[in-house]
Amino acid sequence: MDGLILFLIPIAVIAGWGVISPRSQWRVFESWAYRDPEVNEPSEGAFVMRWIVQFVILAVVVWLVVDISRTDDPRSAANSTPTPTSTPTPTSTASAAEQLLEDFDVEAATVVMAPEVTEAPEQAQEVKIVEYKEITGAAPPAYVAQEFAGKSGSWLILGVRADKPPTAVRVNEVMNTIVYASVTTGCDAPCPTATVTSGETFYLVPVQLRRPLDRRHVWNGELPVGA
Incomplete structure (x- = not known):
């Protein structure tokens, strides 16, 4: 499960950035594609939609990480060759x-x-x-x-x-x-x-x-x- 959590962490960081500052995220990731970024900057409504999408992504990733962490239960035995704990x-x-x-x-x-x-x-x-x-x-x-x-x-x-x-x-x-x-x-x-x-x-x-x-x-x- 550790590999999946490591995969989700960068997604959470990017989504968190979009929630905190969607405008700066657009400038870093998308403004370079325009000759005049200031003229082509999205409207306030577009930034609101971007914020909502990033917030949903962040919430889903956090939920997945928490759920996966709970799956790694201390009840689990060591991964060495196991033996039954009681006689059949x-x-x-x-x-x-x-x-x-x-x-x-x-x-x-x-x-x-x-x-x-x-x-x-x-x-x-x-x-x-x-x-x-x-x-x-x-x-x-x-x-x-x-x-x-x-x-x-x-x-x-x-x-x-x-x-x-x-x-x-x-x-x-x-x-x-x-x-x-x-x-x-x-x-x-x-x-x-x-x-x-x-x-x-x-x-x-x-x-x-x-x-x-x-x-x-x-x-x-x-x-x-x-x-």
């Missing part, structure tokens, strides 16, 4: 099985509290998210109740199918309409580039959200989950 726990109770079948259309699953990272770890392979469920940490469904003891806030439970347990999870909430999510699993070097789409075990991977999902859609890479 199979769902077993009757109520858990019923809820699991309703939410993920499977009869059994293994919960893995994989560490959250900001970048894909080395020696990892992406796993396709086939389904998801939004829950609150204070009132989790039975199939993740044990892992959510003492937790709160909004969470996504990501459902993936693979032969190896997930080792890391990422979430990006920069967009107002889309939440990007990614689950990776370990592999032998060199890792295949193809996404894992099947496996013997159905895994549930919880990841915390900064705010409730509301009407936002969850995307796995370039496609919405379920596409």
